[in-house]
Amino acid sequence: MSSPQPAVDPSPDHRYLLDNARVQAGERFTWLARLFDGVTRGHFDRLGVSAGWRCWEVGAGGTSVPEALAAAVGPTGYVLATDINPAWLDPRGGYEVLRHDVVADPPPQPGTFDLVHARLVLVHVPDRARALATMVAALRPGGWLLIEDADTELQPLACLDEIGPAQQRANRLRRAVRELMTRRGAELRFGRTLPRALRAAGLADVEASGCFPVGGVACDRLEAATVRMVRAELLAAGLTDDAEIDAHLAAVDAGELDLTLAPLISAWGRRPD
Structure with missing residues (x-):
């Protein structure tokens, strides 16, 4: 007689792994801003963001991008910053703050x-097509959608130069974090699909570029904050143990690793007139 098979949970766990409610979220926002805000502001400049523009920052997380937009559009413009958990946003920061789920809720102020803009948001959202449709519906004719998301499958390593045990351990832990993200509904190949996804959403003049940071304090501090943030989930899933995590964090703190990230793919397109 064969042994009974374990029941399969029909409802996948799509809770956001890197939840804003955790204390490490603020540290992650700080180092993500250090790594990518210059890239994002460069795209804003390229698209012509200037005085009087109306901008919606989706899944804002921290304050840096909405503040940059508010400075660019000035007092004659308007910036709306939304998140499913807007606790890290500043309602006195020169932009409006709204709790909003880009999948479940209708677009705020449609067509205006x-x-x-959304950065590192859709990769974690299982229903990406609906989220894109919501953002496109919010654009005025001629308005721009800018999506920036990682492609972890394109470059999956934490240490490109795997020269010894510390680097091998870092890459094992990065694979474990990727496994957790996949189990939570993340699409690790999403970044490369952005140009096609924007065209499928009806946008015109679609272009894209990539950014690939390697080494430095920001990569180290982001890695440490992320590993501490998901430590309990890594242990509960049996993907590592306390000794391996402690040894990795010690190597990061000692500056022994040239850590890197998945490429950030930025893609933009215009709602046709």
Whole structure:
């Protein structure tokens, strides 16, 4: 007689792994801003964001991008910053703050925005097509959608130069974190699909570029904050143990690793007139 098979849970766990409610979220926002805000602001400049523009920052997380947009559009413009948990945003920061789920909720102020932007949001959202449709519906004719997301499958390593045990351990832990993200509904190949996804959403003049940071304090501090943030989940899933995590964090703190990230793919397109 064969042994009974374990029951399969029909409802996958799509809770956001890197939840804003955790204390490490603020540290992650700080180092993500250090790594990528210059890239994002460069795209804002390329798209012509300027005085009087109306902008929606989707899944804002921290304050840096909404503050940059508010400075760019000035007092004659308008910036809306939304998140499913807007606790890290500043309602006195020169932009409006709204709790909003880009999948479940209708677009705020549809058809009115000159720019809609989301960074490192859709990769974690299982229903990405609906989220994109919501953002496109918020654009005025001629308005721009800018989506920036990682492609972890394109470059899956934590240490490109795997020269010894510390680097091998870092790459094992990065694979474990990727496994957790996949189990939570993340699409680790999403970044490369952005140009096609924007065209499928009806946008015109679609272009894209990539950014690939390697080494430095920001990569180290982001890695440490992320590993501490998901430590309990890694242990509960049996993907590592306390000794391996402690040894990795010690190597990061000692500056022994040239850590890197998955490429950030930025893609933009215009709602046709």
